[in-house]
Amino acid sequence: MKLTLSVIKADIGSIGGHIAPSRALLEKVRALVAERAKGLLLDHYISYTGDDIAILMTHARGTGSAEVHRLAWDAFLAGTAVAREQGLYGAGQDLLKDAFAGNVTGMGPAVAEMTIEERPNEPFLFFAADKTDPGAYNLPLYLAFADPMTTPGLILSPKMAKGFRFVVMDVNCTEGDRVIELSAPEELYDLAALLRDPERYVVESVWSRATGEQAAAVATSRLHNIAGKYTGKDDPVMLVRTQMNFPATGEILAPYATAHFVAGGMRGSHNMPLMPVALDTGTSYFDGPPLVSCAAFAVHGGRLTEALDCFAHPFWDSVRDRAAEKGMEMRRQGFFGAAMLPMGELEYTGITEKLKSLDGRFHMRKEAERAAA
Numbered sequence: 517m518k519l520t521l522s523v524i525k526a527d528i529g530s531i532g533g534h535i536a537p538s539r540a541l542l543e544k545v546r547a548l549v550a551e552r553a554k555g556l557l558l559d560h561y562i563s564y565t566g567d568d569i570a571i572l573m574t575h576a577r578g579t580g581s582a583e584v585h586r587l588a589w590d591a592f593l594a595g596t597a598v599a600r601e602q603g604l605y606g607a608g609q610d611l612l613k614d615a616f617a618g619n620v621t622g623m624g625p626a627v628a629e630m631t632i633e634e635r636p637n638e639p640f641l642f643f644a645a646d647k648t649d650p651g652a653y654n655l656p657l658y659l660a661f662a663d664p665m666t667t668p669g670l671i672l673s674p675k676m677a678k679g680f681r682f683v684v685m686d687v688n689c690t691e692g693d694r695v696i697e698l699s700a701p702e703e704l705y706d707l708a709a710l711l712r713d714p715e716r717y718v719v720e721s722v723w724s725r726a727t728g729e730q731a732a733a734v735a736t737s738r739l740h741n742i743a744g745k746y747t748g749k750d751d752p753v754m755l756v757r758t759q760m761n762f763p764a765t766g767e768i769l770a771p772y773a774t775a776h777f778v779a780g781g782m783r784g785s786h787n788m789p790l791m792p793v794a795l796d797t798g799t800s801y802f803d804g805p806p807l808v809s810c811a812a813f814a815v816h817g818g819r820l821t822e823a824l825d826c827f828a829h830p831f832w833d834s835v836r837d838r839a840a841e842k843g844m845e846m847r848r849q850g851f852f853g854a855a856m857l858p859m860g861e862l863e864y865t866g867i868t869e870k871l872k873s874l875d876g877r878f879h880m881r882k883e884a885e886r887a888a889a
């Protein structure tokens with residue numbers, strides 16, 4: 517059967533700053549989705565990662581369905597009302613437009629969707645990251661789908677030997693979706709040349725070249741492109757199908773053991789390691805560290821099993837320890853050099869304003885002055 521997996525997430529308010537949504541807020545979102553799901557959705561699952569609530573939905577209405585998007589939008593609106601009642605911080609933060617116009621893309625919430633021909637057994641992973649942006653998935657996707665050092669399936673499985681096609685988006689382009697398609701392994705160096713710059717070039721989807729099936733869908737929205745200014749990091753969600761013609765679940769998860777540095781953390785303006793965490797984990801140290809959670813599912817006829825919590829396994833404790841060490845090490849150098857993001861990526865305008873005012877105080881040394889200096 518043709519099945520659509522849609523995940524739509526938003527930050528609509530949280531307790532204690534940008535830590536995590538309240539129980540009442542989550543319950544409101546859950547209640548509204550449950551009430552309206554009948555006849556529309558086949559199943560759904562709601563979780564949070566940091567201050568973001570994600571609604572994962574299965575249905576037969578295809579990607580970009582106005583009804584499905586409206587359901588998520590309405591659930592976030594209802595949640596926002598509770599967030600306001602409770603005085604939560606950043607109530608309605610990611611709902612950047614007033615009126616719903618048929619699709620939440622471009623309205624603030626992040627969306628990852630794919631329509632698949634459901635396999636007799638259909639394992640897939642749902643990732644949610646907080647205090648970072650969509651480029652955070654560039655490295656793990658490259659390693660899992662294009663690097664045999666990470667994914668032995670690329671050399672061991674005949675089904676994977678044809679490689680994968682990457683669709684990469686230039687997220688700096690505000691006029692429309694500027695994308696390029698690159699095939700691994702032939703165009704590996706071209707792919708690497710783009711993915712090394714995760715603030716500009718972001719993997720949007722990955723496809724099997726053996727079967728043409730979609731393997732991964734990433735939310736690539738950039739909030740500042742919508743609001744015209746930074747309003748927070750984009751906190752991306754991602755769906756990845758696993759096994760058979762795709763990398764195994766363990767091959768998809770393995771790259772997160774790197775705890776690689778990503779853009780985000782405090783004021784969305786730093787480089788900090790991405791920490792794999794259990795589902796429903798809030799943020800803490802330095803408004804971070806940037807977090808990623810992963811729920812594993814089997815889906816059959818659109819019905820989801822319970823979610824398994826991939827990063828709750830004891831293996832990830834030592835990765836978390838190392839991520840904490842890396843984070844603290846980076847923090848030792850405060851605002852200097854690599855610790856903070858380059859000018860164009862800073863979430864706050866304070867520095868730009870300061871530099872503008874200092875610029876007027878610079879002067880060119882005169883010849884005589886130079887000789888004396």
Ligand code: F6R
Pocket residue numbers: 533534647748749781782783784802803
């Ligand atoms: C990062 C983030 C936080 C806030 C910080 C200041 O994406 O959301 O680090 O930037 O807590 O928040 P405001 O400016 O809302 O006081």
Ligand code: MG
Pocket residue numbers: 527529530533534567606609
């Ligand atoms: Mg927030």
Ligand code: MG
Pocket residue numbers: 527566567568646647751
């Ligand atoms: Mg967030």
